[in-house]
Amino acid sequence: MLQKAAAEQMQSIAGIVKPEADEDEDDFAERQMQTPEEMLMHMDLGQHTEKEESELEKEVGKAMEEQKTSLEDTEVLDETAIITAGMTLTGDISAKGNVDILGKVKGKVELLGKLNVSGTIEGDSKAAEVFADGAHITGMIVAEGTVKIGQNSVVIGNVAASSAVIAGAVKGDIDVKGPVILDASAIVMGNIKSKSVQINNGAVIEGMCSQCYAEVNPTDFFNDLIAK
Incomplete structure (x- = not known):
């Protein structure tokens, strides 16, 4: 000036x-x-x-x-809101804290804290971490940290996170920058992209698995061997 x-x-x-x-x-x-x-x-x-x-x-x-x-x-509040069982909420949810959904939500859910679901969500979800136990989720799930899909949970939509543990059913692609663990009760219908995959005996996968985030690139590894 x-x-x-x-x-x-x-x-x-x-x-x-x-x-x-x-x-x-x-x-x-x-x-x-x-x-x-x-x-x-x-x-x-x-x-x-x-x-x-x-x-x-x-x-x-x-x-x-x-x-x-x-x-x-952007400060995360140490508070938890609860959508009780038997309650149906129509509309989007936005919160700076945690949310427990035991009832039904028809809309998008976007949180700065953790999302715990044992009810139903019809819409995309985004949170720091997502835990689903006996839940039914229709929509994409995005988490900065871990996504855990427990047994008896059904997710119809893509999943993106830093790590994931799947024990329920997922119909959609899984994109995880870190490790993915598929428990014995897991059913996945979709492609998996991750740094590593642990598939326990009994898990069912219909799709492609790619460790594209791994430190070692198989294509480069074999190309280097051929070059030698």
């Missing part, structure tokens, strides 16, 4: 310099040789500078306040 103000004053003095009434020829000639920057050094910019600094302080204060508000908005 100060540079802009200086530039504006430079433009105002960039014209023809005229001699002052009490100025002799030598002083006038010397002043004509000054650059606009040298002229600005002799000008009083104090009042304008204080104004610009005041505006800058206001802008910085505003930015800090916005950042503080943003952090407050």
